[in-house]
């Protein structure tokens with residue numbers, strides 16, 4: 001089954017309640033929430049307060065992608081606010097292994113995210129612990145960017161490592177995902193598709209059906 005994770009970044013804040021219902025009835029599974037700090041990436045958007053406010057309005061899995069330096073400073077607040085999955089970039093913290101353990105101790109799922117410039121080999125030792133591996137298919141920071149086809153090799157690499165070692169992680173892709181690139185990613189092994197601009201432009205129902 002393909003898990004569909006519409007990205008909150010592309011939603012219309014003033015239509016959010018309606019759009020949350022639309023994505024849910026169209027079959028979305030997660031709501032992907034980008035948490036940015038203006039340092040690791042140059043954009044700033046949602047934080048723990050937003051996640052806390054959002055939580056009573058949706059039963060979709062809140063899939064928080066933390067794009068921040070020293071993610072340990074914000075992760076506890078996100079988990080307390082109701083985040084279900086916390087994914088961070090391992091190069092942003094000194095003790096990534098410990099941080100995954102800490103997320104698990106709070107009963108949450110932990111993901112590791114790979115910027116297009118970061119090799120899987122650099123964080124190979126984290127793979128057995130991860131519930132989710134996020135392959136960024138654009139440089140993180142903004143919605144509406146063009147998919148980087150070379151990242152399909154990275155998706156294949158984590159797919160092979162998963163099969164060879166019986167790892168349990170989901171493989172998520174994020175950035176420039178639409179019906180065509182989503183299909184390529186699925187063929188390469190991805191089972192979680194994050195999509196922002198594609199889902200929220202036009203008919204949410206049809207767009208999610210295409211992704212599925």
Ligand SMILES: O=C(CO)[C@@H](O)[C@H](O)COP(=O)(O)O
Pocket residue numbers: 007008009010032034065138139140141142143144145174175176177194195196197198
């Ligand atoms: O993490 C990010 C951007 O850094 C994403 O989650 C975007 O929100 C994806 O937007 P589209 O590329 O699908 O428009």
